Amino acid sequence: MEFWENADESAFLWLNGWVGRLPWLDSVARLVVSDYLVPLTLALALVGLWFSGATPEARERNQRGVMTGALGVLLANLAVQVMNWFVFRPRPFVTLEASLLFYRPVDSSFPSNPAAVAFAVAVGVGLWNRRVGWALLPVAGLYALSRVYAGVCYPSDVLGGAAVGLAGGAAAHALLHWLRPVPAFILRIARALYLA
Amino acid sequence: MGSGMEKFTADYLLLSFLSSWGVLLLVTARERLSGLLLLGPRLSQLAGVFLVVGTMIWFFASKPRNIPDTLAGLDGNQQAMLFLGGTAGALALLLLLSSLKNWSMAVGMPVQGMEALRHASYLRLVVGKLRLRWSFGKTRTKAPFSG
Numbered sequence: 281m282e283f284w285e286n287a288d289e290s291a292f293l294w295l296n297g298w299v300g301r302l303p304w305l306d307s308v309a310r311l312v313v314s315d316y317l318v319p320l321t322l323a324l325a326l327v328g329l330w331f332s333g334a335t336p337e338a339r340e341r342n343q344r345g346v347m348t349g350a351l352g353v354l355l356a357n358l359a360v361q362v363m364n365w366f367v368f369r370p371r372p373f374v375t376l377e378a379s380l381l382f383y384r385p386v387d388s389s390f391p392s393n394p395a396a397v398a399f400a401v402a403v404g405v406g407l408w409n410r411r412v413g414w415a416l417l418p419v420a421g422l423y424a425l426s427r428v429y430a431g432v433c434y435p436s437d438v439l440g441g442a443a444v445g446l447a448g449g450a451a452a453h454a455l456l457h458w459l460r461p462v463p464a465f466i467l468r469i470a471r472a473l474y475l476a
Numbered sequence: 477m478g479s480g481m482e483k484f485t486a487d488y489l490l491l492s493f494l495s496s497w498g499v500l501l502l503v504t505a506r507e508r509l510s511g512l513l514l515l516g517p518r519l520s521q522l523a524g525v526f527l528v529v530g531t532m533i534w535f536f537a538s539k540p541r542n543i544p545d546t547l548a549g550l551d552g553n554q555q556a557m558l559f560l561g562g563t564a565g566a567l568a569l570l571l572l573l574s575s576l577k578n579w580s581m582a583v584g585m586p587v588q589g590m591e592a593l594r595h596a597s598y599l600r601l602v603v604g605k606l607r608l609r610w611s612f613g614k615t616r617t618k619a620p621f622s623g
Contacts, residue, residue, distance in 0.1 A: 314541055315549065317532070320491070323559050324499045324528065331503045336591050357552070383544045397552075471589035474601050 284436075291435045292372050295428050299379035310381050313426040318394070318419060322401045326350065329405065329412060330476075340467065343476055345408030347463050348452045352404035355455075356396040356448030360441070364388045371432055378431035385432055392433045392441030395424040399445025400452070407453045420445070480548035485558065488550060491535045492562025498527025500570050511581060511593040511601070512574045575599035 299306055311317055326346045333339025369390040372378050387393075398420035406413015424438035433441075456463050470476030502524030504512040513520055535541065543549035550558065578597035583604055587594075592601050 310542065311536060314536070315545075316488070316491075316541055316555070317536065319552075319555060320495065320532075320559070323563075324495055327496055327563055328499045328503045331500070331509070331590070332507060334507075336589065339590065382542055385544065386546075393552075474590055474592055474598060476589055 288434050288436045289372075289376065292378075292428060293376065295425075295435070296372070296378050296431050299381060299429065299431065306381055309426050309429050312422055313382050313430040313432070315394075318398060318423040321419065322349075322398060322416065325412070325416060326401070326405070329409070340476070341408050342412075343467060343470075344456070344463055345405040345412070347466065348407060348449065348456055349401040349404030351452035351456060352400035352445070352449035353397050354448075355451050356400035356445050357393065359444050359448060360391055360393045360396050363391060363444075369434075369437070372434050373431050380432070381430035382432050389433055390437045390440050391444050392424065392427055392437045394427060395420070395433075395438040395441030396444040396448065398423045399442045400448035401445075403446050403449025404452050407449065484543070484548045484550065485554070487535060487539075488555065489558050489562050491531050492559045493566050494531040494562075495528050496559075496563040497566040497570065498524045498531070500524070500566055501527065504570075509590070509593045511578050511595065511597045512570060514570070514574055514577055571598040 299309075326349055329342045330346050331339075333342050364387065367390055368388045371385060371389045373380055373384065399417075402413055402416035402420045405416060420442070424433075424442055427433040427438055428435050467476050500512075501514070501520045505515075505517040505520035505524065508517070515523060541549075545551035545554070575597040576599075579600055581596050581600070583596045583600060586592075596604075
């Protein structure tokens, strides 16, 4: 256990140690780590995906992907909240000498909620549209990496968050498969309104 | 602090509205949903990219945005609600304006769902459907007494 904690801290200190060496990289990281850029980009991708598809069948698959991604976010968020009732891990800047590119969050460091949300979208969509899912995964990965670089998460926090996101996306897919009439009903209503 | 948060909220709502508008312009042009086009397909795609990139640059470059939700920032739920509001507004405005612009487009063959927007404007389709339902309802109520 101690070995893993030391490895986690060493990996954090190595990555965070780059802050200040390349000013352009710090500027990019400040932008990527923001609470708004990646979540908004993912949300816009879902909007675009809803309307995309060369055939009605392809469009329906994309729309099911949008629903799965959105439900995945809800489930991943819920899982993080529940885990935070039992686990509280202080942020790295509390115990280590870290260079911060972000404000000082006060919630638990583990698991990383932003990583969970981003991976839930990528996986939820990817289970219906692999091409878009593969395109969103690096965005989610970069978002997670930027949390470590900016000094607000340990590598294990974002790995834990990514795992929660993967599970959230997969659970959403299974849940919507089990509750098949619900997405079918939503699509029927949207189709009647010429919006699906 | 209160007015700072209101300003931030307004900025985020505007960002959501304009960037969603941009994505809608881009994707409707790419998918050839002619009933939703306000400009030619190429111009529409260009305007879409410009709107998305332009509003992002405006939002992130105009002020520092790494602000915690305990100060003037937004938490996840607030962001989601504002995004949904902005996107719904952008979609509603696009449906309205494109319907006015493309009203004269031929409705053509009856097609289900969004596919119909390749051939007709949104409000024209909705009005046509309502008319059809109305006349169908009238013939159904008249039928038992007609003979």
